[in-house]
Each structure stands twice: as structure tokens, then as C-alpha cells.
Amino acid sequence: MTISLKVDRKQPSPDTISQAAEIIKSGGLVAFPTETVYGLGADALNPEAVAKIFKAKGRPSDNPLILHVMTLKQARNLVKVNSMAEKLAEKFWPGPLTLVLPAKDTVPSITRGGLETAAVRMPADRVALSLIEHSGTAIAAPSANISGRPSPTDADTVFSEMNGRIDMILDGGSVIVGIESTVIDITNPSRPLLLRPGGMPREEIESVIGVSLERPDSESKKRSPGTRYRHYAPNVAVKIWHKGETLPENSAYIGIDLPENLDREHSVLFDSEEDYARGLFSAMRKLESENVECINLQWPDDDKGICLGLRDRILRSSGEYV
Numbered sequence: 001m002t003i004s005l006k007v008d009r010k011q012p013s014p015d016t017i018s019q020a021a022e023i024i025k026s027g028g029l030v031a032f033p034t035e036t037v038y039g040l041g042a043d044a045l046n047p048e049a050v051a052k053i054f055k056a057k058g059r060p061s062d063n064p065l066i067l068h069v070m071t072l073k074q075a076r077n078l079v080k081v082n083s084m085a086e087k088l089a090e091k092f093w094p095g096p097l098t099l100v101l102p103a104k105d106t107v108p109s110i111t112r113g114g115l116e117t118a119a120v121r122m123p124a125d126r127v128a129l130s131l132i133e134h135s136g137t138a139i140a141a142p143s144a145n146i147s148g149r150p151s152p153t154d155a156d157t158v159f160s161e162m163n164g165r166i167d168m169i170l171d172g173g174s175v176i177v178g179i180e181s182t183v184i185d186i187t188n189p190s191r192p193l194l195l196r197p198g199g200m201p202r203e204e205i206e207s208v209i210g211v212s213l214e215r216p217d218s219e220s221k222k223r224s225p226g227t228r229y230r231h232y233a234p235n236v237a238v239k240i241w242h243k244g245e246t247l248p249e250n251s252a253y254i255g256i257d258l259p260e261n262l263d264r265e266h267s268v269l270f271d272s273e274e275d276y277a278r279g280l281f282s283a284m285r286k287l288e289s290e291n292v293e294c295i296n297l298q299w300p301d302d303d304k305g306i307c308l309g310l311r312d313r314i315l316r317s318s319g320e321y322v
């Protein structure tokens, strides 16, 4: 059985966090909220503990994990921090930005999926930061879902998928961003790569570093194994809906604008792109259980702000790029 403990996101009880930290220290698994999605955490520097993450998620072992830190100083112990990383951390940490940098020997090979680089991020969430602090180590944490499924944005969803597979869930309610962090590879600062669009807008990162982020070519894709697998997929087919189109028969809908033949009973509607991103994964999980033939996702017109990350999740959940 997995223990689930409620925790106040603004003022986490030190008692609750200590209990969770004891589990991390002794090599166990704790799911916890971040501002993006729920993470499935273990001591990043303990190879046996990290192995349990891969097992609990059914995750391919060549897909590396993000190391969550509470200070830039802690990151320096794990990766070689260059001046571009310093600038970005100064501006955007804590926040939904993950930096891929050359790994130091302190990071076990299993945590970085056998790569020479490692990914680090400082989450903007008091529960997450306090858990890292009390554990006295960096916490490796992928999203707390079974591999390939939509990421969990609340604790009940983590429980339904992970009960019996992990030791504890810290239940801090619903997340804020709803899609995962933006992952950039700045190993080579003269050619920074956008590996995964996400919670931190591309244009904001570019305005700080002063150069464009390139999308990885097929060669560098091999270096970010996560981009090779199908992701975020509910149990029914997903189709992309463009404004003005008619919905197929017996299908569900998620989006902002109203299709002419909308079936309101099987729809989840949002007021803004930010709300859409926040609610996309839980909406897919809700509608997949409603006996429909497919789920239609509205394609965002824009690619600024959260929209680029949203587009990426829509494409991936529809199987458009695998």
C-alpha cells in the first residue's frame, strides 16, 4: 500500500516533509507536487533507488531523469555549470526550465541513462524544495505516471496509477502549469538546443541568451531518448481539431472554441491557452473512460507562451510524431 499525506503547498508541515525525506534517504520512492506536474522522486545519487523509479514506471532504461535541486550551488556539484546556465538559472529558477549540461562523476550512470550529460532543474514549489532540503540530496524525478500515459496533475491520479508501486504520495492538490518543464541542452552554448518545449516559453529563454534555440536534428535526438517514445497517450484515439471543422461521430472534445456539432456531455472546455495546458492531461483521462471513439484536441493558433509546449503535447498524444 502507498501512503498518501496531505500537505499545504504554501506552508508544508516540516513533520510531513520529514517523513517523506526519511523514505528518500532510505532509498524509497515518494511522489510529490511541482509547479508543472507531479514527480516520482528518489535519491538521484543512489543507483538502487533510481532503479526503482524505472521499475515503478515501466520506463525504458535509456531515458534519463531530471535531477531536482534547491540551489544553483547544489547543481554545480552535479553538472559543469557554464555562464549561459548561470544566466538562465539566475533569471528563471526556481521555475519550469530544465538545463542539460555535462555531467560530473557524482551523478550515477543510471540517473543519466548512460549519457555524458545530466539534466537539472529547480522546481518552483515549496513542497518540492522542502523535500529536497530535508532529504539532503538531489531528487531524480520523472513525471509520476506509468510510462507513455498522460502526466499526473493531481495526487488522486498518481494514486490511481501508482498505488502499491511507490512508498508515499505528498498530496498538495492540483498543479499550476500542467505540462512539463522546457528542456534545453546548453552543453554547447554556441548552439543551444530546444529538446522539449514546455512550461517556460521559448521566446523568453531566447531573450535572455540572445540566440535562437535550435530544434534537435535526428542525430542530437538520439541524445535525448525521451523524444523517441510515444507519450501522453490516453486509451482511445486522439485527433487534432482545427477551428471550423466538424467533429467526427461519437467523439469527445477538448479545447477553447466551440465546434458546431459539439457534444457537450463529452467535452472539456477552457477559457484560455493557460487553462487548456493546465487541464489537458486530466481532461484526457476523464474522457477516455466515457465510451467515445476518439478525443479531439483543438490545435492552438499561436506558438508563443505556453502554446508551443501545448502543441507538442497535442502532437505527441495524437501519435503525430513518435
Ligand code: TXA
Binding pocket: 034, 036, 037, 038, 039, 040, 063, 064, 065, 066, 096, 098, 100, 112, 115, 117, 118, 119, 121, 123, 141, 142, 143, 144, 179, 180, 181, 182, 183, 195, 196, 223, 224, 225, 226, 227
Ligand atoms: O516538469 C518536469 O520536467 C517534470 C517534473 C516532475 O519536474 N519532470 C519530467 O520528467 O517531465 P520526465 O522524466 O518525464 O522527462 C524528462 C525529459 C525526458 O524527455 C528526458 O529524455 C529528458 O528530460 N532528459 C533528461 N536528461 C537528459 C539528458 N541528459 N539529455 C537529454 N535529455 C534529457
Ligand code: MG
Binding pocket: 142, 143, 151
Ligand atoms: Mg514524463
